[in-house]
Amino acid sequence: xxxxxxxxxxxxxxxxxxxxxxxxxxxxxxxxxxxxxxxxxxxxxxxxxxxxxxxxxxxxxxxxxxxxxxxxxxxxxxxxxxxxxxxxxxxxxxxxxxxxxxxxxxxxxxxxxxxxxxxxxxxxxxxxxxxxxxxxxxxxxxxxxxxxxxxxxxxxxxxxxxxxxxxxxxxxxxxxxxxxxxxxxxxxxxxxxxxxxxxxxxxxxxxxxxxxxxxxxxxxxxxxxxxxxxxxxxxxxxxxxxxxxxxxxxxxxxxxxxxxxxxxxxxxxxxxxxx
Amino acid sequence: xxxxxxxxxxxxxxxxxxxxxxxxxxxxxxxxxxxxxxxxxxxxxxxxxxxxxxxxxxxxxxxxxxxxxxxxxxxxxxxxxxxxxxxxxxxxxxxxxxxxxxxxxxxxxxxxxxxxxxxxxxxxxxxxxxxxxxxxxxxxxxxxxxxxxxxxxxxxxxxxxxxxxxxxxxxxxxxxxxxxxxxxxxxxxxxxxxxxxxxxxxxxxxxxxxxxxxxxxxxxxxxxxxxxxxxxxxxxxxxxxxxxxxxxxxxxxxxxxxxxxxxxxxxxxxxxxxx
Amino acid sequence: xxxxxxxxxxxxxxxxxxxxxxxxxxxxxxxxxxxxxxxxxxxxxxxxxxxxxxxxxxxxxxxxxxxxxxxxxxxxxxxxxxxxxxxxxxxxxxxxxxxxxxxxxxxxxxxxxxxxxxxxxxxxxxxxxxxxxxxxxxxxxxxxxxxxxxxxxxxxxxxxxxxxxxxxxxxxxxxxxxxxxxxxxxxxxxxxxxxxxxxxxxxxxxxxxxxxxxxxxxxxxxxxxxxxxxxxxxxxxxxxxxxxxxxxxxxxxxxxxxxxxxxxxxxxxxxxxxx
Numbered sequence: 001x002x003x004x005x006x007x008x009x010x011x012x013x014x015x016x017x018x019x020x021x022x023x024x025x026x027x028x029x030x031x032x033x034x035x036x037x038x039x040x041x042x043x044x045x046x047x048x049x050x051x052x053x054x055x056x057x058x059x060x061x062x063x064x065x066x067x068x069x070x071x072x073x074x075x076x077x078x079x080x081x082x083x084x085x086x087x088x089x090x091x092x093x094x095x096x097x098x099x100x101x102x103x104x105x106x107x108x109x110x111x112x113x114x115x116x117x118x119x120x121x122x123x124x125x126x127x128x129x130x131x132x133x134x135x136x137x138x139x140x141x142x143x144x145x146x147x148x149x150x151x152x153x154x155x156x157x158x159x160x161x162x163x164x165x166x167x168x169x170x171x172x173x174x175x176x177x178x179x180x181x182x183x184x185x186x187x188x189x190x191x192x193x194x195x196x197x198x199x200x201x202x203x204x205x206x207x208x209x210x211x212x213x214x215x216x217x218x219x220x221x222x223x224x225x226x227x228x229x230x231x232x233x234x235x236x237x238x239x240x241x242x243x244x245x246x247x248x249x250x251x252x253x254x255x256x257x258x259x260x261x262x263x264x265x266x267x268x269x270x271x272x273x274x275x
Numbered sequence: 276x277x278x279x280x281x282x283x284x285x286x287x288x289x290x291x292x293x294x295x296x297x298x299x300x301x302x303x304x305x306x307x308x309x310x311x312x313x314x315x316x317x318x319x320x321x322x323x324x325x326x327x328x329x330x331x332x333x334x335x336x337x338x339x340x341x342x343x344x345x346x347x348x349x350x351x352x353x354x355x356x357x358x359x360x361x362x363x364x365x366x367x368x369x370x371x372x373x374x375x376x377x378x379x380x381x382x383x384x385x386x387x388x389x390x391x392x393x394x395x396x397x398x399x400x401x402x403x404x405x406x407x408x409x410x411x412x413x414x415x416x417x418x419x420x421x422x423x424x425x426x427x428x429x430x431x432x433x434x435x436x437x438x439x440x441x442x443x444x445x446x447x448x449x450x451x452x453x454x455x456x457x458x459x460x461x462x463x464x465x466x467x468x469x470x471x472x473x474x475x476x477x478x479x480x481x482x483x484x485x486x487x488x489x490x491x492x493x494x495x496x497x498x499x500x501x502x503x504x505x506x507x508x509x510x511x512x513x514x515x516x517x518x519x520x521x522x523x524x525x526x527x528x529x530x531x532x533x534x535x536x537x538x539x540x541x542x543x544x545x546x547x548x549x550x
Numbered sequence: 551x552x553x554x555x556x557x558x559x560x561x562x563x564x565x566x567x568x569x570x571x572x573x574x575x576x577x578x579x580x581x582x583x584x585x586x587x588x589x590x591x592x593x594x595x596x597x598x599x600x601x602x603x604x605x606x607x608x609x610x611x612x613x614x615x616x617x618x619x620x621x622x623x624x625x626x627x628x629x630x631x632x633x634x635x636x637x638x639x640x641x642x643x644x645x646x647x648x649x650x651x652x653x654x655x656x657x658x659x660x661x662x663x664x665x666x667x668x669x670x671x672x673x674x675x676x677x678x679x680x681x682x683x684x685x686x687x688x689x690x691x692x693x694x695x696x697x698x699x700x701x702x703x704x705x706x707x708x709x710x711x712x713x714x715x716x717x718x719x720x721x722x723x724x725x726x727x728x729x730x731x732x733x734x735x736x737x738x739x740x741x742x743x744x745x746x747x748x749x750x751x752x753x754x755x756x757x758x759x760x761x762x763x764x765x766x767x768x769x770x771x772x773x774x775x776x777x778x779x780x781x782x783x784x785x786x787x788x789x790x791x792x793x794x795x796x797x798x799x800x801x802x803x804x805x806x807x808x809x810x811x812x813x814x815x816x817x818x819x820x821x822x823x824x825x
Contacts, residue, residue: 018687020688025300025319026303026304026319027304028576028617029579029580029743030304032576033741033787033788033791036740036742037787037788041687041688041689042688042689043649044576044616044617045617045650047652049620050650050651050652053649053650053651057649057687058688066319067303067319067320067321068320068322070322096318096320099318099328100320100324100325100328101325101328103325137316137332138316138317138329138332138333139316139318140291140316190311191308192304192307192311192317193304235518236312236520236523237308237311237520237524238518238520238524239517239520239521241517241788242517243788243789245786245787245788245791246785246786246788246789247786248786249740250786301578301579304579341594342595342596343595345597345599374595374607375600375604376600377597377599378600412568413568413591413592413593413608414591414592414593464586465799466583466586467579467582467583468579468582511793511797511798511799511800512586512795512799513583513587513791513795513796513799514793514795514796516583516792
């Protein structure tokens with residue numbers, strides 16, 4: 001598998017796909033930096049006057065509701081429709097779904113309108129979207145990815161899209177296909193917006209790989225490996241963030257070959273048998 | 276005193292209190308990172324549709340007017356009211372009060388509506404709020420904390436709240452009680468938003484310590500010590516910012532015991548007799 | 551020339567001019583940090599209720615359309631008018647002009663209303679503003695500065711302002727005067743917002759140097775040298791960004807004297823004869 005991941009990275013570095021983000025204020029800078037470090041070309045644009053134009057020239061559209069306000073929802077819908085019409089892949093991150101009714105309802109409205117190619121979220125958000133009354137504390141996950149697995153499966157089935165759930169183990173689900181990514185480091189949740197960065201990077205992979213299941217898996221592998229490399233050099237979340245960007249920038253084929261830890265999932269009982 | 280500071284840090288790391296921030300665009304990322312590094316769980320949300328829900332599940336509410344616009348004022352009021360009703364502590368940072376009439380008036384309006392638990396600001400802002408016609412240049416302080424001391428006292432009395440004034444020496448005032456924190460480093464004002472970070476962190480301490488005077492003091496001690504540790508490793512404000520986050524993440528009881536420099540203030544003539 | 555650059559830096563460090571930015575969400579934090587590291591005092595304010603007051607007390611106004619929305623255009627116009635009336639220098643960065651009609655039209659509208667002192671942009675944006683139908687991909691430049699040279703000349707002539715075009719070689723144009731700055735490093739475009747940082751820093755230099763052609767040249771020299779110093783210490787764009795801020799903070803007269811690489815341009819055939 002490492003060859004396929006590397007192939008996508010080379011394509012991103014060579015083609016520098018434009019990734020159009022309508023995302024939250026907290027992570028605009030850090031996700032733009034991650035996309036640039038990886039080799040993609042980020043643009044942030046949210047005005048209703050231009051989102052259709054921008055989505056139309058992009059290689060992928062990333063929608064993230066992290067600091068939602070009413071006027072942005074319209075722009076998200078416009079951009080998603082424009083992207084869908086031109087078969088431009090759409091990655092949706094329902095940040096904080098379940099924390100307030102406003103967020104949950106907005107995601108359901110966006111999903112009713114246009115189907116994203118990939119939903120990328122943490123376990124709590126995935127549970128909130130498919131289980132009524134699930135409780136979420138803010139934007140950080142309080143559920144394990146395992147706990148969200150069944151919810152993710154039903155979400156993928158209902159929306160006929162790929163679902164990518166981040167956590168200590170990442171789960172990527174597409175129809176009957178399920179894949180696990182074990183890469184990553186426990187210090188990563190202590191840097192704000194690394195979940196949102198996973199979403200943005202998933203957009204970059206979706207821009208160069210027409211198989212969204214693969215794109216979602218490859219993105220989580222690269223996120224996790226960059227986090228591992230960074231954690232070896234970091235003394236805390238501040239230095240982790242900087243080394244994470246450097247790791248994305250410098251990542252080599254042998255980094256991937258040497259560190260990749262993944263498994264297809266045929267049976268849920270396999271989940272805890274890490275390699 | 277270092278035991279009580281450490282006790283609060285342990286509570287933050289164990290309970291990971293949700294801190295709801297309605298704050299400015301400049302510092303959303305850096306204050307979220309500081310809260311995560313310390314062990315709290317930050318959420319940024321500003322839509323009127325959800326701020327009452329979010330404030331209602333939070334351990335503390337942080338209001339910061341740094342990049343104010345009219346539509347946000349309503350959300351700030353809604354969130355402050357919701358928090359006050361449930362006795363959730365509110366920390367208000369009147370960024371740039373005095374620089375424009377719009378900012379000064381907005382702060383007076385917010386204060387007339389709901390009393391915050393703690394007002395945390397720099398000296399120029401505190402002076403602008405209690406002295407008519409005081410001049411402020413932008414958002415950086417041009418007054419010493421000493422110069423703002425009397426203004427802070429009257430502000431604390433009028434609003435029956437704690438006032439925490441940052442500067443080379445920090446002053447924390449509550450009724451007749453006054454406390455000085457000498458910790459900190461002269462390079463800190465060269466990193467944007469470290470004042471706002473002090474405010475956010477004050478929110479985290481207020482979430483775990485029901486005595487807001489103590490919470491405000493402990494927050495300024497931890498800010499100052501993290502800044503000192505970071506400055507020893509930094510070669511400028513860029514590396515300072517990263518090491519500051521690492522220092523929050525790694526701070527130990529012995530760091531606090533070894534570095535804490537504070538004093539109760541009984542007489543204003545003590546101000547310049549640093550330990 | 552290095553003496554004149556150094557003279558401006560000393561003035562910035564001594565006077566700490568207030569630079570009022572109406573800028574995009576992505577770079578608010580990073581440009582504020584760059585201005586602080588250099589010695590200036592940044593303020594970000596965008597509310598129509600206060601932009602005239604804020605621009606009126608500033609040493610320079612920086613307008614950047616990177617994450618444009620309709621409600622901000624009015625504030626940009628108000629601030630530009632207020633600054634122009636008081637002869638406060640205005641630096642305009644038309645981020646992403648050409649990428650969507652909305653951006654191009656907004657820049658033309660702003661230019662029709664008030665003449666900025668300096669337009670600072672990348673090559674693609676400059677081309678889009680003076681050549682109808684020029685195509686731009688997002689916010690990253692796909693043209694060389696050389697390709698934008700003639701477009702920049704006509705833009706400077708039409709608007710009677712200085713035009714500063716960043717790229718591998720920077721071109722600064724004022725009437726018949728043209729200047730080249732060769733400083734910089736190839737890793738710099740992999741950090742988001744370093745173009746916007748060049749614009750913000752140009753504001754700081756314009757606040758202390760009444761000759762905007764010199765201010766624009768000095769800013770690009772300092773940007774480039776800080777980038778070179780940072781790149782020698784960096785292992786990727788993450789660490790580059792931190793060392794860049796440290797380099798601005800620590801820059802000495804001998805750094806400038808030892809590294810400055812510039813040339814006046816009398817003939818376009820000189821462009822590629824780098825020193």
